[in-house]
Amino acid sequence: MKLFKMINQAFLSLGTHKGKTILMMLGPAIGAAALILVLSVVEGSSRGMQSRVKSFGHANFMILAGDGMPPADLSITTLTVEDAKAIEESHPHIKVASPGLQRRGISVEFEGSYTNVPVFGVTPTWQPAWNWKVSRGRSIEQEDLTQMRRVCLIGQTVKEEIFGDEDPLGKTVRLGKSGFTVVGELARRGSSPSGGNMDNRLVIPLTTMMRRVANVQHVSHIRVVLKEASKMQEIAEDLRKLLRRRHNIQPPQEDDFGIITPKTISKMTVEISSTLKTLLIVTAVVCLLGGGVVVMAIMLMSVSERTNEIGIRRAVGATRRDILIQFLSEAVVSTTAGGVVGFAIGMGAMGAMLKLSKMQPVFTPWAILWGVVTSMLIGVLFGLLPAYRAARLQPVDALRD
Amino acid sequence: MIHLNKINKTYYTKLQESVKAAEDVSLTIEEGDFVALTGASGSGKSTLLNLIGCLDMPDSGEYRIGDAEVTSMDDEALSLLRAETFGFVFQSFHLLEGLSVEENVALPLVYRPEFRPPRSAMDILKSVGLQDRGDHLPNELSGGQKQRVAIARALIGDPKVILADEPTGNLDSKATDEILQILEKLNKSGRTLVMVTHDDEMAARAGRVVRMEDGRIIQDSAKNTVEKKEGDEVADGGAKGKEDA
Numbered sequence: 265m266k267l268f269k270m271i272n273q274a275f276l277s278l279g280t281h282k283g284k285t286i287l288m289m290l291g292p293a294i295g296a297a298a299l300i301l302v303l304s305v306v307e308g309s310s311r312g313m314q315s316r317v318k319s320f321g322h323a324n325f326m327i328l329a330g331d332g333m334p335p336a337d338l339s340i341t342t343l344t345v346e347d348a349k350a351i352e353e354s355h356p357h358i359k360v361a362s363p364g365l366q367r368r369g370i371s372v373e374f375e376g377s378y379t380n381v382p383v384f385g386v387t388p389t390w391q392p393a394w395n396w397k398v399s400r401g402r403s404i405e406q407e408d409l410t411q412m413r414r415v416c417l418i419g420q421t422v423k424e425e426i427f428g429d430e431d432p433l434g435k436t437v438r439l440g441k442s443g444f445t446v447v448g449e450l451a452r453r454g455s456s457p458s459g460g461n462m463d464n465r466l467v468i469p470l471t472t473m474m475r476r477v478a479n480v481q482h483v484s485h486i487r488v489v490l491k492e493a494s495k496m497q498e499i500a501e502d503l504r505k506l507l508r509r510r511h512n513i514q515p516p517q518e519d520d521f522g523i524i525t526p527k528t529i530s531k532m533t534v535e536i537s538s539t540l541k542t543l544l545i546v547t548a549v550v551c552l553l554g555g556g557v558v559v560m561a562i563m564l565m566s567v568s569e570r571t572n573e574i575g576i577r578r579a580v581g582a583t584r585r586d587i588l589i590q591f592l593s594e595a596v597v598s599t600t601a602g603g604v605v606g607f608a609i610g611m612g613a614m615g616a617m618l619k620l621s622k623m624q625p626v627f628t629p630w631a632i633l634w635g636v637v638t639s640m641l642i643g644v645l646f647g648l649l650p651a652y653r654a655a656r657l658q659p660v661d662a663l664r665d
Numbered sequence: 666m667i668h669l670n671k672i673n674k675t676y677y678t679k680l681q682e683s684v685k686a687a688e689d690v691s692l693t694i695e696e697g698d699f700v701a702l703t704g705a706s707g708s709g710k711s712t713l714l715n716l717i718g719c720l721d722m723p724d725s726g727e728y729r730i731g732d733a734e735v736t737s738m739d740d741e742a743l744s745l746l747r748a749e750t751f752g753f754v755f756q757s758f759h760l761l762e763g764l765s766v767e768e769n770v771a772l773p774l775v776y777r778p779e780f781r782p783p784r785s786a787m788d789i790l791k792s793v794g795l796q797d798r799g800d801h802l803p804n805e806l807s808g809g810q811k812q813r814v815a816i817a818r819a820l821i822g823d824p825k826v827i828l829a830d831e832p833t834g835n836l837d838s839k840a841t842d843e844i845l846q847i848l849e850k851l852n853k854s855g856r857t858l859v860m861v862t863h864d865d866e867m868a869a870r871a872g873r874v875v876r877m878e879d880g881r882i883i884q885d886s887a888k889n890t891v892e893k894k895e896g897d898e899v900a901d902g903g904a905k906g907k908e909d910a
């Protein structure tokens with residue numbers, strides 16, 4: 265009851281010193297915002313990593329031309345269909361090694377409607393290797409490859425964009441200069457863990473892709489599926505040796521391919537987020553501590569400016585403890601309010617991140633608690649000394665003009 | 666009810682000079698007394714009043730209120746005395762500028778949440794003629810009005826003793842008269858009043874005049890004693906006090 269009245273007094277005097285109150289809120293606000301962001305981003309990236317690993321499959325490799333950072337480096341021409349065959353036969357644990365060639369931004373047209381899509385050249389093993397389902401029509405078959413047929417499977421987004429409500433099966437779309445017959449529709453898959461639209465694609469036979477579209481002899485990637493997850497590292501190492509031998513790479517030359525394992529994927533996401541994490545944590549700590557120092561400076565100033573007020577309160581019956589509590593609650597109320605504002609800023613920044621960047625921060629209740637509680641603690645910690653000074657004053661000294 | 670016995674208080678200036686602001690001060694004040702503390706500026710009047718009101722603690726000596734020994738009390742008990750027993754009125758009003766007149770009057774209640782004041786802040790403001798100023802800010806009032814707010818604040822806790830340190834020192838003669846009348850009325854209704862003034866004419870309105878010099882009480886009209894040699898001027902004041910009594 266008394267505490268409530270005194271906190272009310274704290275609110276009253278914070279209201280009369282708005283400028284100072286805002287200054288005291290500032291540091292904790294930014295600090296809490298950064299803290300809330302870092303926790304959400306970390307949570308988001310760890311969830312993102314989990315779902316990436318999950319969708320990648322836990323018993324798979326990806327072999328990419330280039331340095332292994334996706335997307336594959338298309339200027340590297342050493343990865344071949346024969347490599348895929350050799351890999352498939354190299355180890356009893358390997359279920360399938362499915363080669364593919366990818367090109368981005370190829371224009372597709374049907375009766376005047378255009379769209380730009382990534383096009384994938386694949387073999388029939390592509391379907392089990394990548395877990396794709398064909399919802400209507402048929403898939404890519406061995407016949408399509410041997411005859412280099414101009415047929416394609418169409419993703420749901422592409423279908424909507426160029427066919428609208430029309431049934432695409434049996435229709436001919438124009439891809440570059442040549443017409444391709446749509447033989448099947450890919451089942452809807454939504455967005456990938458990294459945010460890309462999986463349904464915006466066209467799939468054609470690998471041979472057609474190599475000879476008729478891209479006019480190259482190489483592939484951009486090989487997807488390797490194992491029968492079981494054990495021995496993953498050994499097999500990855502064996503494959504690396506195999507490919508180095510086949511590509512005639514001698515030490516100290518670097519690999520001209522990269523093997524991506526589920527482990528690499530999780531390592532990659534962790535590395536990306538840890539830089540950001542450090543940055544945000546440093547921001548949070550600097551702002552919170554800096555804000556704390558500001559709070560202390562302003563409160564000390566307040567105490568010396570308001571000596572007279574302290575004297576008056578003491579004269580009408582305030583104990584040392586009452587004065588301590590009042591000044592402490594002024595500090596705590598303003599830093600906590602700062603924390604709440606920081607929470608709002610953090611939520612705003614999270615929204616912006618979701619829209620503008622690939623990061624997917626996940627809102628966590630713990631983060632708010634941490635943000636607000638930390639700002640509150642900053643108020644207690646840095647308000648204590650000024651409040652103690654205020655409480656220590658003798659009434660008569662405080663009342664002297 | 667108030668017994669001071671050989672109270673001493675020495676202040677130290679920044680230059681480490683010591684000033685004996687109260688020296689062997691002994692004083693007894695009974696309930697219902699109207700005591701004027703007079704003396705030249707710097708003679709120790711405020712020091713004594715602050716010691717009585719527990720705003721300051723003596724270096725040595727005994728101080729009893731009723732049967733309670735004040736010098737051995739802790740902060741909690743002293744604060745309670747200031748809240749319950751004393752009401753303060755200062756020369757420079759000492760109102761909180763950020764609070765309204767009514768909030769200023771009610772300020773003491775913040776620290777005594779369990780206390781039910783016999784009269785509300787507005788009632789008391791009415792009794793000092795400020796019923797329509799409750800929601801004003803102090804700086805919208807004249808000096809005399811501010812001092813009436815301060816008196817109202819001193820009264821909300823229903824104290825036995827009013828301690829006033831030159832309450833009219835910043836006021837013109839009309840306001841001075843108003844304030845004195847209010848204080849006299851309070852005394853007549855049974856409250857003990859101790860008022861510091863260096864104005865002999867005002868002191869003369871008190872039932873008892875205590876005169877100080879250099880931290881000592883040199884004359885007390887209740888005892889009719891003159892303790893110092895420079896007697897003439899002092900005896901004069903004492904005589905006046907006696908006449909009025």
Ligand SMILES: Nc1ncnc2c1ncn2[C@@H]1O[C@H](COP(=O)(O)OP(=O)(O)O)[C@@H](O)[C@H]1O
Nearest residue numbers: 676677678684686705706707708709710711712
């Ligand atoms: N805090 C203090 N530090 C140093 N000297 C003080 C202090 N308070 C009062 N004094 C000195 O004590 C003496 C008595 O002061 P005071 O009680 O205020 O006198 P009065 O109220 O009669 O004018 C004066 O000489 C004054 O300078």
Ligand SMILES: [Mg+2]
Nearest residue numbers: 710711712830
């Ligand atoms: Mg004085």
